Amino acid sequence: MDISSQEIEAIVKQVLAGMGGAQTSAAPAAYTAAPGGAAGDRGVFENVDDAVEAAWKAQRDWAANYKIEDRQRIIEAIRRCARAHVEEWCHKIVEETGMGRYEDKVEKHLAVINKTPGPECLTTEAKSGDAGLMLEEYAPFGVICSITPTTNPTETIINNTISMIAGGNTVVFNVHPRAKRVSADCLQTLNTAIIEAGGPANLITMTREPTMENVDKMAANPKIRLMAGTGGMGMVNALLRSGKKCIGAGAGNPPVIVDETADIELAGRKIYEGASFDNNILCFAEKEVFAVNTAYDGLLHELQKQGAYLLNKAQTEQLVNIVLQPKKGGGHEVNKKWVGKDAARILETIGVHVPDTCRLAICEVPADHPFVLVEQMMPVLPIVRCQSFEQAVEDAVVAEHGNRHTASIFSKDVDHMTRFARVIETTIYVKNSATKAGVGIGGEGHCTMTIAGPTGEGITCAKSFCRRRRCMLAEGGLRII
Structure with a gap:
């Protein structure tokens, strides 16, 4: 967090x-x-x-x-x-x-x-x-x-x-x-x-x-x-x-993988639910998505069907300059003024007006984009197109920064689920649901707000x-x- x-x-x-x-x-x-x-x-x-x-x-x-x-x-x-x-x-x-x-x-x-x-x-x-x-x-x-x-x-x-x-x-x-x-x-x-x-x-x-x-x-x-x-x-x-x-x-910067076997309707519904929950201020909330090429377009469609607003490239870069700021030594960090704000309020800053029922903005970006690499803690979700499951795993590991906090996958392939789990090594690993299920919010198991990954x-x-x-x-x- x-x-x-x-x-x-x-x-x-x-x-x-x-x-x-x-x-x-x-x-x-x-x-x-x-x-x-x-x-x-x-x-x-x-x-x-x-x-x-x-x-x-x-x-x-x-x-x-x-x-x-x-x-x-x-x-x-x-x-x-x-x-x-x-x-x-x-x-x-x-x-x-x-x-x-x-x-x-x-x-x-x-x-x-x-x-x-x-x-x-x-x-x-x-x-x-x-x-x-x-x-x-x-x-x-x-x-x-x-x-x-x-x-x-x-x-x-x-x-x-x-x-x-x-x-x-x-x-x-x-x-x-x-x-x-x-x-x-x-x-x-x-x-x-x-x-x-x-x-x-x-x-x-x-x-x-x-x-x-x-x-x-x-x-x-x-x-x-x-x-x-x-x-x-x-x-x-x-x-x-x-x-x-x-x-x-x-801290966490939880990645989500959507592979070629995923139930795309379920993925769109649950990713929207999790990434927009409490305006994404939770450390275990979905922060970036890596979707394989065959699932990518369907996922964008399902997220928009849930109510997400899809930013174009120019709007995405406008937003970067507002909700992020240059970090001393290079790169970006979050502008705390916008942490946890409603999606509608954030979108207003670039002249986009959506109803209050719109809880999430999404954008298409490359894997090295600041929205992918910075833990934003606001309802702006970057989506990365990957050519293969292997590329999705590689990009997700980079984005997670070794925090070993939370990650999730939408897949029907048990081998894919297992391979990603072994590589990402997170404390919380959720399959086919919103990540909040991993702390007992809509999932089994007890609940906590203190997820002690760094100390084990x-x-x-x-x-x-x-x-x-x-x-x-x-x-x-x-x-x-």
Whole structure:
């Protein structure tokens, strides 16, 4: 979910609020929390050390005095609370960040609320033999620092809260500055639900003003045992330099292959659905398509039938100069002003007027075009004509940049599916559906907003944020045969 890694790297020791980007409106009264001082205001603190200390005390209590059944009960209260506030938070995210589509945010929220596993995934492994009884269980790290993105602010807070406290941890969030108001509202509401369900205060905390300086302080604080981050590779690399255990969810630029055996109607429908979902701000969303020659024209037809607007060559180059900008050292990077904006609004900049029901613009480009190589995070989808499946694979690997995040294929050829999977090596690999199915949105399996490709945990859940501990009872103890 990388908006501008280079910019994040350059200011890693500075305040995130200086990163720039889309301007936001003044905070409505509902966003403004009352001053809390060192005591905090339902989990929101003025000082990062106070936020860490409160979470540390809560974690001692959580681990010592609450059973697994208590965790399950409190997590169910979090789910009920979040469901009741979904529409409110989705409206506030669009208002504060200026990105995405309300109706798609509702679907994302319901997925993380309903499909993020709780303690049930913390299975115990046991082995009994002549030498005794061995148990291995998942134990908490303690206090976790979690950095959340502007693209999925409250979705990530809900998802990380359920996963992390299910494992017996507590969390100090460093939210994105351009989503700090709705993030604080979400965190305070969840804290209230936790307390009303009989849980301790401050299981989740944050500072009112999130900064990278706060992240540095948490990295240096011995009471923070694990650093987790969802965002760009600049952020992930900064976490990896902290010296602590890190779980990092970084950038993606997911390619899609459509081969000669594909169901073209299905491909057009699902690619349109996935690439336009929440205006393409998700890191796992389809970012570029490589279609073999025999499937190419049919795919363009099906995408337009779904409602996509096909740019001509001149319009495509006009758009490049608006939504992308020159990058220091050469090449292009995204102009953050246009990240997550509606397709209709983007097309207006080049004099094209389409109805609001048009959710996606598509363009025909070569494999080395900037729209292919830059992770845009907006509903503009480049389509590349390939002479063969082998060329499509080769071009897709280049476009994915070795992120090993997400890729998909539309094919009925099992050999093609297998060959692409082995070469692309992505954490998420989807066949014959929109890529969001790979995180449980319209597909099987649990949901997460923290897809930890760079550090290897993959589709995270409660066990991802736990330590493995072994207990051994030797000399045949408890062995009854």
